[in-house]
Amino acid sequence: MVKIPFFDLGAQYQSLKAEIEPGVLQVLESCSYINGKNGKELEERIAKYLGAKHAVGCGNGTDALVLALRACQVGPGDEVITTPFTFFATAEAIASVGAVPVFVDVRKDDYMIDPSLIEAAITEKTKAILPVHIFGGASDMDAIMGIAKEHGLYVIEDAAQAMGAGYRGRKLGGIGHVGCFSFYPTKNLGGCGDGGMAVTSDDELADRLRALREHGSGEPGKRIWERSGKGGKKEEAVDKYRNYMIGYNSRLDELQACVLLVKFAHLEEFNSRRRQIAALYSQCLTDLVQLPKYGEDTEPCWHQFVILSEDKAGLCDYLLRNGIGCNTFYPVPLHRQEAFQEAPCRIHGGNLPVVDGISAQSVCLPIFPELTDAQVRQVAETVNRFYEEKGK
Numbered sequence: 001m002v003k004i005p006f007f008d009l010g011a012q013y014q015s016l017k018a019e020i021e022p023g024v025l026q027v028l029e030s031c032s033y034i035n036g037k038n039g040k041e042l043e044e045r046i047a048k049y050l051g052a053k054h055a056v057g058c059g060n061g062t063d064a065l066v067l068a069l070r071a072c073q074v075g076p077g078d079e080v081i082t083t084p085f086t087f088f089a090t091a092e093a094i095a096s097v098g099a100v101p102v103f104v105d106v107r108k109d110d111y112m113i114d115p116s117l118i119e120a121a122i123t124e125k126t127k128a129i130l131p132v133h134i135f136g137g138a139s140d141m142d143a144i145m146g147i148a149k150e151h152g153l154y155v156i157e158d159a160a161q162a163m164g165a166g167y168r169g170r171k172l173g174g175i176g177h178v179g180c181f182s183f184y185p186t187k188n189l190g191g192c193g194d195g196g197m198a199v200t201s202d203d204e205l206a207d208r209l210r211a212l213r214e215h216g217s218g219e220p221g222k223r224i225w226e227r228s229g230k231g232g233k234k235e236e237a238v239d240k241y242r243n244y245m246i247g248y249n250s251r252l253d254e255l256q257a258c259v260l261l262v263k264f265a266h267l268e269e270f271n272s273r274r275r276q277i278a279a280l281y282s283q284c285l286t287d288l289v290q291l292p293k294y295g296e297d298t299e300p301c302w303h304q305f306v307i308l309s310e311d312k313a314g315l316c317d318y319l320l321r322n323g324i325g326c327n328t329f330y331p332v333p334l335h336r337q338e339a340f341q342e343a344p345c346r347i348h349g350g351n352l353p354v355v356d357g358i359s360a361q362s363v364c365l366p367i368f369p370e371l372t373d374a375q376v377r378q379v380a381e382t383v384n385r386f387y388e389e390k391g392k
């Protein structure tokens with residue numbers, strides 16, 4: 001049996017090894033490990049790519065969310081409207097700044113927060129809406145931005161899984177007040193360790209994000225001082241020993257940044273391969289599974305390919321027995337996590353039937369740029385065979 005892994009980090013490393021290794025050695029030799037030129041270049045390139053004014057590298061995607069919430073001055077006593085169908089970090093970030101996540105149900109077609117339910121969940125405590133572009137699809141940003149504008153709320157996009165995904169001609173993560181990304185190794189743009197980034201076009205928010213990632217250092221509106229660098233050249237410096245907020249130590253180090261610069265140059269090529277794989281799955285898979293239905297005005301980056309099956313356990317077991325890696329994101333929606341039986345949260349409407357249904361049925365098939373067409377066909381044929389055998 002030829003096995004197909006759920007994900008293969010090794011294949012990507014082997015294909016980029018010759019590009020990655022010289023940069024890593026250069027960083028080691030330079031001894032400039034934090035706040036160096038690679039991080040700055042990555043921030044500039046990603047801001048430009050997303051159509052945003054600023055990008056602020058940080059330690060990981062969870063920190064990007066925490067920094068964004070703090071920059072928007074979300075804290076104790078505030079509520080943040082979000083989706084329960086996401087990785088735990090989304091609501092964990094809200095809780096960790098002392099605010100209360102308010103879970104709103106999702107749409108069955110594309111698994112995104114249902115914008116038609118958001119308005120009724122708003123109270124005088126609501127400070128922000130935090131949509132998640134889960135699996136690299138797109139939340140309905142026009143609807144969400146419209147509601148936020150009407151009610152004076154911030155929008156923080158959790159775009160951890162959506163680097164390179166599009167919505168009505170724009171890049172996700174660059175639409176809300178702040179967009180948050182994760183560079184966890186398996187993400188569409190993933191490093192060789194942890195990393196994250198928050199992007200914004202608001203100067204004041206950018207200033208706070210930069211301060212918060214370094215212990216709240218500087219003074220409001222005057223954080224960057226010029227100093228004389230090597231050869232008398234003027235360079236930017238931070239007054240590290242003056243602090244105006246309680247912040248964090250959350251920076252993107254130079255080793256990660258140099259790896260990410262190499263991978264960023266391949267992002268479009270990798271995402272278009274993911275799109276081809278998704279199209280091939282859609283063409284080959286039986287009608288007995290429900291495929292994700294993304295809006296025509298969106299351009300998903302297919303971080304995951306998730307189908308719904310009424311016999312999730314049976315299908316997963318069959319795939320694994322046939323040597324095919326699979327997963328079930330997310331088996332426990334956040335309002336049902338044990339942590340939120342203790343930590344305060346609010347379930348809009350008292351129950352969330354759509355997300356409960358999706359969690360019970362979601363099966364993630366292998367998707368990564370190095371997967372071949374033959375492997376995609378083999379996965380699809382195995383899924384189809386499961387249904388044929390079941391029907392007999």
Ligand SMILES: Cc1ncc(COP(=O)(O)O)c(C=O)c1O
Nearest residue numbers: 060061062087089160182183184
């Ligand atoms: C939707 C979502 N939000 C937030 C995060 C947190 O990112 P990180 O693992 O880099 O902290 C992740 C990734 O793991 C994620 O998938």
